[in-house]
Amino acid sequence: xxxxxxxxxxxxxxxxxxxxxxxxxxxxxxxxxxxxxxxxxxxxxxxxxxxxxxxxxxxxxxxxxxxxxxxxxxxxxxxxxxxxxxxxxxxxxxxxxxxxxxxxxxxxxxxxxxxxxxxxxxxxxxxxxxxxxxxxxxxxxxxxxxxxxxx
Amino acid sequence: xxxxxxxxxxxxxxxxxxxxxxxxxxxxxxxxxxxxxxxxxxxxxxxxxxxxxxxxxxxxxxxxxxxxxxxxxxxxxxxxxxxxxxxxxxxxxxxxxxxxxxxxxxxxxxxxxxxxxxxxxxxxxxxxxxxxxxxxxxxxxxxxxxxxxxx
Numbered sequence: 501x502x503x504x505x506x507x508x509x510x511x512x513x514x515x516x517x518x519x520x521x522x523x524x525x526x527x528x529x530x531x532x533x534x535x536x537x538x539x540x541x542x543x544x545x546x547x548x549x550x551x552x553x554x555x556x557x558x559x560x561x562x563x564x565x566x567x568x569x570x571x572x573x574x575x576x577x578x579x580x581x582x583x584x585x586x587x588x589x590x591x592x593x594x595x596x597x598x599x600x601x602x603x604x605x606x607x608x609x610x611x612x613x614x615x616x617x618x619x620x621x622x623x624x625x626x627x628x629x630x631x632x633x634x635x636x637x638x639x640x641x642x643x644x645x646x647x648x649x650x651x
Numbered sequence: 652x653x654x655x656x657x658x659x660x661x662x663x664x665x666x667x668x669x670x671x672x673x674x675x676x677x678x679x680x681x682x683x684x685x686x687x688x689x690x691x692x693x694x695x696x697x698x699x700x701x702x703x704x705x706x707x708x709x710x711x712x713x714x715x716x717x718x719x720x721x722x723x724x725x726x727x728x729x730x731x732x733x734x735x736x737x738x739x740x741x742x743x744x745x746x747x748x749x750x751x752x753x754x755x756x757x758x759x760x761x762x763x764x765x766x767x768x769x770x771x772x773x774x775x776x777x778x779x780x781x782x783x784x785x786x787x788x789x790x791x792x793x794x795x796x797x798x799x800x801x802x
Binding site: 570574 | 691692693695696699719721725728729732733734735736737739740742743744749751
């Protein structure tokens with residue numbers, strides 16, 4: 501089963517692809533980025549087209565999409581939510597079932613402890629995917645963590 | 652010029668269409684609705700497809716899309732923002748330029764007063780569109796108000 505993990509953001513959406521049928525399940529990871537100088541509509545459009553492209557090349561059977569962490573900055577959260585809406589729409593258009601996961605669920609499933617530090621989650625990601633170093637940026641590693649949760 | 656006003660929501664997105672080339676600019680208004688028992692992905696997908704249909708039948712030249720009012724209920728705001736993301740994506744896919752308007756901007760442009768009560772905004776909508784009664788539900792009237800702002 502090919503699993504696509506996504507950590508949504510308007511400027512940077514982390515993605516991670518794993519294939520549970522392989523001895524070494526790691527396939528690829530990275531970020532879908534949009535430039536800050538474009539308006540929101542253009543950025544959402546670019547994000548949607550980049551995800552469509554990623555789906556076309558990675559053929560995921562299912563997706564794990566992080567829920568939005570609701571921090572202090574409302575306007576950032578609102579932009580992230582709009583980006584997440586586009587990601588869910590594109591996944592649904594491609595008939596890819598989605599599991600939504602909160603940051604707490606991801607930490608809890610991977611480490612057994614919902615308040616685990618990021619470094620501990622990253623350590624589990626490295627170990628389970630036989631990686632020597634943590635993928636950068638963090639959004640890509642977070643996306644792999646989400647994908648591992650439903651593996 | 653045909654203007655599409657939108658008041659985003661996951662369960663109910665108000666829409667209003669006006670045609671400024673006509674003596675009576677009112678064309679139509681209503682709501683795009685999604686059932687609460689579906690999951691978020693399915694609701695976003697339905698919303699996107701309904702908007703595509705509305706665009707295909709109304710041929711708007713431009714859209715006025717309300718910004719999200721950030722109230723006490725964070726999870727409602729996050730769902731609304733995800734819906735708004737899909738609306739912006741579909742508009743951009745159809746090459747329809749978007750103007751984003753805050754509730755304060757809409758009130759201010761239509762009544763000259765940013766803290767005007769809803770009834771006063773609705774009165775302007777009725778007057779400018781030669782309507783005897785305020786369209787129902789409120790979301791449809793709000794969408795017409797947004798459209799009038801860029802007329």
